[in-house]
Amino acid sequence: MAEVSAVPLPLVCVIGPTGTGKSKLGIHVARWLINSGRKAEIINVDAMQMYKGLPVATNQDQEGHGVKHHKVAFLDPVLGEQIDVTSFCSSTVSLINDLLANDVIPILVGGSNYYLQNILLCDNLVPKSDTPNEKESTTTTPTASFDIDATPPDQWHRLLSQVDPDMANKYHPNDTRRIKRSLQIYQQEGFRHSEIIKNQQQQLRFDPPSRNIIFWTDCKRDVLYDRLDSRVDKMRERGIVPEAESFWKLVVANK
Secondary structure, eight states: OOOOOOOOOOEEEEEOSTTSSHHHHHHHHHHHHHHTTOEEEEEEOOTGGGBSSOTTTTTOOSSGGGOOEESSSOBOGGGTOOOOHHHHHHHHHHHHHHHHHTTEEEEEEOSOHHHHHHHHEETOSOOOSSSOOTTGGGSOOOOOOOOTTTSOGGGHHHHHHHHOHHHHTTSOTTOHHHHHHHHHHHHHHSSOHHHHHHHSOOEESSSSGGGEEEEEOOOOHHHHHHHHHHHHHHHHHHTHHHHHHHHHHHHHHTO
């Protein structure tokens, strides 16, 4: 009699815009799995919730609702602790593999889609090497001849439009963090960010593909605005102002 192969545990992701109920849905799915006799744990994929000191401002779940949470409030910004996307994704992939090996279903919850993409997809990060890989070398662009730090931030979008119009079209002019990253890639690698992304293989890291279950939360804009207004009111009631004041005093005291 032929053996029936075991069905691989799913990898669950809950993503979507702020205020659409990602955290509640993640906990609901985890509780449903646990009540069904399975083991499930939540991994935070929200860049802000990784930091200590601002639980109200970052809307951290302080109770857990009987579900173990990972990657929440594990960095202390007052002490200068931080983590880049490469390190975060590497450690999170290891955590996912450990959970799966112990029959625990991982549930990734958060709105930092760039982090999530690089967890789910192989070789999706822009390389940090000085020499582009073989696939990237098929595209040629002129050597960067600008100084980002010497250029006012309000001119970064115009500069990106000149060197990489495809990426510039993706960003709002005020999205200076992402604009600067694309300019740095062009300056350091000598290749357009947009071309590097096109040449990357979009291969799922966790096989088979059917094990990747992704929930995208969304709602009508007027409903979302009401929810966000209500969230701000609740944050004020929970003490976001004294929290911010206390945090700032710690920052100043540790300078």
